[in-house]
Every structure is written in structure tokens, then in C-alpha cells.
Amino acid sequence: MKSIQRGLCALAAVALLGIGAAGSAGAQQPFADVGKQPPITILINSSPWYAGFEKTVELYEKQTGNKVKLDATPYGGMLEKARNAVRGAKSSYDLINLDTQWTIEFYEGGFLVPYKEVDPAFDLPKEVLTYGESGYWNADKRFRSAQGGKLMAWSPNGNVLLYVYRDDLFKAAGLAPPKTWEDVLAACAKLQDPPKMYGSVMRGERGNGIRFDWMYFMLGKGAAVVRDPAGGDYTVTINSPQAKAALDLYLDVAKRCGPPNAGSLGQGDLIQLISTGKAAAGMVVSAAWNNFDDATKSAVVGKVQAVPIPRPADGKPAALLGNWNMAIPKNIPDAQRKAALAFSRWFLTAGAQRVYAEAGAIPVRDDTFRSDLAQNPKYRWMGAYLEMQKYASQELGYAEGAQVEQILGLRLNQALIGEMNSAKALNAAAKEIEELFKKNNRRTGGLTPLPE
Amino acid sequence: MRQSIVVALNRTFKHWSLLPAVVLFVALTIFPIANLVRMSVSTIEFAEGQARWTFTPAHNFSLLLADTVLWPAAVNTLVFVVVAVAVEMALGLGLALLVARLGRGKGLARTIMVLPILVPAVAIGSMWKLMYNYDFGVFNQALTALGMAPVNWLGSTSVALASVILVDIWHWVPFVFLVLFAAVEGVPNDVIEAARIDGATDAQIVRRIMIPLLKPALAIALIFRSILAFKTFDEVFLLTSGGPGTSTELVSVHLYKVFFEENQLGYGALLSLALIAAIVAFLAVSRGALAAGRSA
Numbered sequence: 001m002k003s004i005q006r007g008l009c010a011l012a013a014v015a016l017l018g019i020g021a022a023g024s025a026g027a028q029q030p031f032a033d034v035g036k037q038p039p040i041t042i043l044i045n046s047s048p049w050y051a052g053f054e055k056t057v058e059l060y061e062k063q064t065g066n067k068v069k070l071d072a073t074p075y076g077g078m079l080e081k082a083r084n085a086v087r088g089a090k091s092s093y094d095l096i097n098l099d100t101q102w103t104i105e106f107y108e109g110g111f112l113v114p115y116k117e118v119d120p121a122f123d124l125p126k127e128v129l130t131y132g133e134s135g136y137w138n139a140d141k142r143f144r145s146a147q148g149g150k151l152m153a154w155s156p157n158g159n160v161l162l163y164v165y166r167d168d169l170f171k172a173a174g175l176a177p178p179k180t181w182e183d184v185l186a187a188c189a190k191l192q193d194p195p196k197m198y199g200s201v202m203r204g205e206r207g208n209g210i211r212f213d214w215m216y217f218m219l220g221k222g223a224a225v226v227r228d229p230a231g232g233d234y235t236v237t238i239n240s241p242q243a244k245a246a247l248d249l250y251l252d253v254a255k256r257c258g259p260p261n262a263g264s265l266g267q268g269d270l271i272q273l274i275s276t277g278k279a280a281a282g283m284v285v286s287a288a289w290n291n292f293d294d295a296t297k298s299a300v301v302g303k304v305q306a307v308p309i310p311r312p313a314d315g316k317p318a319a320l321l322g323n324w325n326m327a328i329p330k331n332i333p334d335a336q337r338k339a340a341l342a343f344s345r346w347f348l349t350a351g352a353q354r355v356y357a358e359a360g361a362i363p364v365r366d367d368t369f370r371s372d373l374a375q376n377p378k379y380r381w382m383g384a385y386l387e388m389q390k391y392a393s394q395e396l397g398y399a400e401g402a403q404v405e406q407i408l409g410l411r412l413n414q415a416l417i418g419e420m421n422s423a424k425a426l427n428a429a430a431k432e433i434e435e436l437f438k439k440n441n442r443r444t445g446g447l448t449p450l451p452e
Numbered sequence: 453m454r455q456s457i458v459v460a461l462n463r464t465f466k467h468w469s470l471l472p473a474v475v476l477f478v479a480l481t482i483f484p485i486a487n488l489v490r491m492s493v494s495t496i497e498f499a500e501g502q503a504r505w506t507f508t509p510a511h512n513f514s515l516l517l518a519d520t521v522l523w524p525a526a527v528n529t530l531v532f533v534v535v536a537v538a539v540e541m542a543l544g545l546g547l548a549l550l551v552a553r554l555g556r557g558k559g560l561a562r563t564i565m566v567l568p569i570l571v572p573a574v575a576i577g578s579m580w581k582l583m584y585n586y587d588f589g590v591f592n593q594a595l596t597a598l599g600m601a602p603v604n605w606l607g608s609t610s611v612a613l614a615s616v617i618l619v620d621i622w623h624w625v626p627f628v629f630l631v632l633f634a635a636v637e638g639v640p641n642d643v644i645e646a647a648r649i650d651g652a653t654d655a656q657i658v659r660r661i662m663i664p665l666l667k668p669a670l671a672i673a674l675i676f677r678s679i680l681a682f683k684t685f686d687e688v689f690l691l692t693s694g695g696p697g698t699s700t701e702l703v704s705v706h707l708y709k710v711f712f713e714e715n716q717l718g719y720g721a722l723l724s725l726a727l728i729a730a731i732v733a734f735l736a737v738s739r740g741a742l743a744a745g746r747s748a
Contacts, residue, residue, distance in 0.1 A: 079712065080712065086501070087498075087503075105498075105715055108498070108499070109497075109498030109499060109501065110498070110499055110500035110501045110502075111498070111501050195586075195587060195596075195602060205693070205695060205696075206693065206694065206695035206696060206697065207693060207695070259586060259587065260586065260602075260604050260607070261586040261604045261606070261607030261608075262607070263607050263695070263696040263697075264604075264606050264607035264612075264692065264695060264696055265607075269585075272587075272588070273587065276588070278587055330501055331501065402713060402714050402715065403714050403716075406709060406713065406714060410521065410697070410698065413695055413696060413697055414697045414698075416696075417607075417608075417609055417696045417697050419609065419697045428520075432520065435518070439511075
């Protein structure tokens with residue numbers, strides 16, 4: 001009996017030790033063991049966060065012994081490389097990175113393999129941000145949603161815009177960090193001194209730039225492009241009074257706070273204006289943060305702070321997501337698919353994400369933002385970023401998204417440069433978008449046009 | 453019998469020997485154009501990793517008629533071609549005549565003149581975009597230093613197209629210069645000398661002798677430049693992407709957006725054919741005008 005008791009005690013001790021060891025290993029080694037895998041090739045964009053991705057991949061190679069070849073490609077070449085890869089007999093890439101607006105073409109075209117088809121046990125860790133579920137595709141609804149959708153991609157980068165401002169200038173002028181666009185306009189009244197200093201800058205160039213930035217105003221005013229795309233109601237609501245109020249507010253900020261060439265400002269221009277000290281504030285993509293604290297590129301090192309994008313005084317806080325999506329092409333062998341998934345699993349671990357953040361990239365795990373990193377002044381943008389994730393959403397997540405962007409990008413820009421007034425621009429956009437949906441047999445309709 | 457076979461082979465050999473060239477021509481020229489025509493009357497969608505073609509000529513044509521950006525783009529393209537090519541021809545001819553008169557340093561002048569053609573279009577776009585920059589560009593810095601107001605080179609609808617045309621002129625005047633300079637150098641000196649002896653002024657020599665003698669070279673330069681100007685894409689795309697509004701949208705830039713950003717392959721192909729047709733029509737009119745000029 002004693003021997004049985006001794007045996008049970010020993011077994012319990014071993015079990016406890018085992019649990020302790022496993023727990024300790026889990027805490028100390030927050031990387032996944034993915035075993036030996038064949039070499040893989042990744043199509044990746046050479047965006048500002050590429051250096052962080054490259055460094056993290058180097059660590060993956062060192063830890064696992066698995067080889068990864070990166071094809072770093074400028075933004076302009078990414079889409080065609082990805083299309084050529086998936087439309088051919090065999091893809092030369094095992095993972096392709098897609099801008100959020102391109103994903104639908106690839107999901108709908110059947111060019112990608114859902115992650116669960118590679119490994120039915122694979123799920124995104126719960127800490128990983130899904131960025132409005134842009135990695136899921138519901139083929140029946142032709143809409144990106146985890147509700148009835150399959151996991152087609154995960155995000156190696158998720159951008160929201162941050163409102164970056166010159167802390168020194170704001171303090172000197174007795175201004176608090178802006179919370180509303182009306183605060184911004186009040187700050188501009190004190191700081192705007194063109195061409196020496198612009199109060200606040202944002203993108204106005206035709207296309208994705210103005211469409212993306214304006215949507216922060218649109219969402220803040222409670223307006224929408226279409227009524228309920230997830231529910232299949234494609235009634236066009238872009239010419240609602242709320243949307244007009246949002247456009248008028250955007251135009252007001254652009255004209256009273258920006259430079260005379262507001263209608264041609266792109267992301268590069270904004271970064272240049274802020275980092276050279278010619279703009280006191282601006283809406284910039286979070287991935288651009290490193291430019292402001294890099295002494296080799298910036299005249300305002302340590303002087304900028306970030307807060308969430310202001311809301312309209314009579315509106316709500318809003319944020320629009322612009323993320324990248326890493327997917328596995330269908331036209332690669334099974335072993336390559338598994339190797340791609342192994343890399344994905346490793347990359348999304350807490351350990352890898354910390355390395356990724358420390359190397360200057362934007363992590364994609366919630367717990368990385370909540371870690372001790374956020375207390376480090378170098379990462380002082382993290383608080384604003386995480387705050388905005390609470391209400392950030394995806395727009396244009398339907399099959400016609402790219403064409404709707406072209407329409408809005410042109411009409412909004414025409415309103416900004418004065419070719420048409422805000423009501424006419426929105427009415428024109430609404431008419432064109434409705435025509436587009438009609439041609440695609442969507443359940444659509446429109447609002448009564450705004451008085452022009 | 454054997455002799456007759458040999459004779460027959462000899463007679464037809466010249467035809468058979470053309471076969472490789474014919475095959476290459478069909479594969480590289482006829483087939484892509486035939487495929488473009490087929491695309492232009494189709495809607496191409498992708499599903500389950502495969503392309504699905506549907507025959508929809510009326511649908512594609514209706515897109516062409518309803519395209520609100522195409523018509524401003526067509527007008528811009530026409531303005532771009534006419535203004536840019538006219539200025540390039542005039543400057544190219546003027547420079548060719550001037551350099552031809554140099555006693556020394558012709559080689560150096562020619563080498564310097566040719567430099568802009570050697571610069572890649574991407575570099576040209578980036579370089580000029582920096583120079584045109586409203587806040588940091590060299591043009592506005594110069595204007596500000598002179599006490600003048602800065603110009604919104606690429607952001608103003610009234611200036612942007614002219615700014616883009618200026619870049620094209622800078623890029624392509626050397627091409628026209630090279631073609632015409634070679635032709636000017638080929639004009640017999642004795643003809644010029646005889647005219648001088650007869651008391652012709654420089655202006656009369658240029659108008660009455662040089663230009664008529666240079667007509668073939670002028671026609672070649674004009675045709676080449678017109679074709680290339682119709683197809684201009686990279687400089688405009690890098691400088692303005694067609695904006696602000698539609699003020700610098702050319703058909704080629706619009707075509708790129710339809711084809712590559714909106715992924716409308718069928719309609720994009722139809723736009724390509726429309727652009728080809730416009731170039732052919734322009735060339736036919738130019739040829740007719742030149743022929744009329746010759747006969748007059």
C-alpha cells in the first residue's frame with residue numbers, strides 16, 4: 001500500500017514538475033516550434049515597415065533553420081506580381097502579401113487556399129488583430145466577414161491613421177492635443193502661417209489618398225457609402241446630408257489648415273512636411289512614425305506626439321483600417337503550403353511580434369501593444385493606435401470596392417480643387433456607384449439627390 | 453521528272469523561306485492583336501482560379517459610352533499630343549539648325565543635347581516632381597527668391613497639364629534634334645552657297661531651302677513623336693497620376709487604371725483598341741496633310 005502511495009506521490013510530483021516546466025517553457029519561449037520545412041518565398045512590399053519584417057524573418061531562419069526568400073517589391077509592382085503568380089500554372093511565391101483593397105479579387109477568383117484547408121487545426125491566436133475581418137471571405141455574400149467566411153489571410157501589418165502633432169508648438173501656443181476637428185480648426189487659427197507653417201495636413205490627391213482620409217470624416221459623421229453591404233442592401237447613401245456635412249468639414253480643414261496644393265498631397269508629401277517642420281500636425285499612416293524620430297530624416301525628433309484622429313464635435317470617433325493580408329496561393333504543392341503555414345504560425349507568436357515591433361514594424365497582436373513596450377517613449381504612438389482599434393472598421397469590402405474607390409477618389413478630389421461643390425460631387429459619385437451595382441445585379445437604389 | 457521537282461522546289465523556295473518570319477510575325481503581332489480584339493468583346497472574370505470569358509460586346513461598348521473620365525482624358529491627350537509635338541518639332545528644328553552652324557564643338561553640343569533621352573522615365577518623373585514641389589521645389593524657391601508668389605505646378609487644374617507637357621518637351625526635344633540634325637548635316641553645302649550668292653537671307657534659306665529639303669526627316673520625326681506622345685504614360689503617372697481632378701488624365705493613364713486597378717480586362721482591351729484607332733486616324737490625317745503639302 002505504502003509503495004502504491006509512494007508511487008502516486010512520485011507520479012504527482014512528476015506531473016506537477018511537468019506542468020511547471022511546460023508553463024515555464026511557455027512563458028520563456030513564446031515562439032512556435034514549427035519543425036523542419038522546405039524553403040519558401042514571400043512576395044512582400046518594401047513599405048516603411050519592411051526592415052522590421054526582414055529582421056523578424058532572419059530570426060525565424062536562425063531559430064528554425066528553415067529558409068525564407070523575400071521578394072521585396074515596391075508598392076506599384078505588388079499587385080501585378082501577385083496576379084501573375086496566382087494566374088500561372090505554379091506560383092513562384094508561397095506567401096503573397098495583398099493590400100486590403102486587392103484581396104477581394106483574389107478571394108473571389110479562387111486563387112488562394114483557405115488556411116484551414118492546409119491544416120484543419122489552424123486558427124488565428126485570439127490576440128491577433130483581424131482588422132475588420134479582412135482576412136475572411138464569405139463567398140455566398142461576396143463579402144469579407146468571419147460570419148460564414150473562411151480564413152484566407154492574416155495581416156502582417158495593419159495601419160490606421162494617427163493624428164501626429166508638434167507637442168512643442170502646441171504647448172507654446174497654449175493648445176491642448178485636439179480631440180475634435182473643431183479643435184483642429186481652432187489650432188490652425190493660431191498656427192497657420194503659410195508658406196512657413198501649415199496648421200494641419202492630410203491627403204487630398206485623387207484616388208486612394210483622399211478617399212481614405214475623407215472616410216474618417218464620413219464615418220465620424222455617421223455616413224456610409226452603402227446602407228448594409230453585409231446584409232446585401234447596396235442602396236447607395238453616399239449623398240446623404242451627413243456625408244455632405246462630412247465633406248464640407250473635410251474641405252474646411254483642408255483649406256483653412258493646409259497648403260494651396262492640398263488637392264495633390266500624398267502620403268510622402270505629408271511625411272515630408274511634418275518631418276521638415278513645415279506642418280504643425282497631420283493625419284499620417286501609423287507605419288510612417290519612424291520617419292519622425294529618425295535623426296537622419298527628421299528635423300523634429302522627439303517633438304511629435306500622436307493622438308487618435310479627431311472626431312467631428314457633433315459626431316463619433318472613427319477609424320478606417322488599411323491593412324496588408326498574407327495569403328497562400330492555391331497553385332503550389334502541398335509541402336509548400338504547409339511550410340507557408342508554419343511560417344505564419346511562428347510569425348504570429350508573441351515572441352516574434354515583439355521582435356517585429358522592436359525592429360520598427362507595427363505588431364499585429366493586441367498583447368504586444370499592452371506589453372511594457374507601450375511605456376517606452378520610442379513607442380509613444382501605441383496608445384493612440386490601440387485606442388483607435390476599438391472602433392476601426394473596413395470599408396469597401398465588397399467585390400466592386402476597387403471601382404467605388406476610383407469613383408470616390410475622383411469626385412472628392414474634384415470637390416477639393418473646386419471643380420464642383422460638395423453636393424454635386426457626392427450626387428455624381430452616388431449615381432455612378434449605383435450604376436455599377438446595377439450592372440452587377442446587386443440589390444441597390446439611391447437617395448434623393450442633394451440640392452446642388 | 454526529277455529535274456521538274458527540283459525546278460518546282462527552286463521556284464517555291466523563296467516562299468517557303470519566308471515561313472519562319474511569317475510564323476514569328478503571326479505569333480508576336482497578329483496573335484496578340486487578335487487576342488486583344490477577342491478580349492475587347494468579352495467580360496473576363498476569374499473563379500476557382502480560372503478565367504471565364506463571356507461574349508459581351510454591347511456591355512463593353514456601353515461602358516465606353518458611359519465612361520465619364522474617358523472624354524476629358526481624350527481631350528487632354530489630344531491637347532498633349534498637339535502642343536507637345538508642335539513645340540518639340542519647332543525647338544528640335546531650331547536647335548538642329550543652330551548646332552549645324554557651329555564651327556567647333558558640334559560633337560559636344562550633340563552629346564549634351566542627347567542626355568535627357570538617356571535618363572529613364574521613372575527618374576525623370578521623380579526628378580521633375582521634386583523640382584515642381586510646392587514647398588521644397590527649385591522652381592518655387594527661385595520664384596520666392598525673386599519676390600514672386602510660388603506656383604502650384606502640379607496641384608492646380610489650370611497649370612498641371614502645362615507642367616506635364618513641359619517635362620515631355622524637355623525629354624523629347626533631343627530626339628527631334630538628333631533626327632533633324634542628321635538631316636541638316638546631309639543637305640549639300642553647294643545648294644546653300646548658291647542661294648547665298650543669289651542674295652538669299654538666312655530666313656529665306658531656312659524657309660525656302662532647308663525646310664523643303666528636310667521634309668522627309670521632319671515627317672519621320674513628327675510621326676514617331678506623335679505615336680510616342682499618344683502613348684505617354686510613365687511621366688504623367690509619376691507626376692500627377694492624372695490629377696488634380698481629370699486635368700492631366702491621358703487615355704493611357706485611364707487605361708492603366710481600368711486595366712490594372714479596376715481589373716476590367718474586357719473594357720480595358722476595348723479602350724486599348726480605341727487608342728490604337730485614334731493613333732491610326734491621327735497618322736492618316738497627318739499623312740494626308742503632308743501629302744497635300746508636298747503636292748502644293
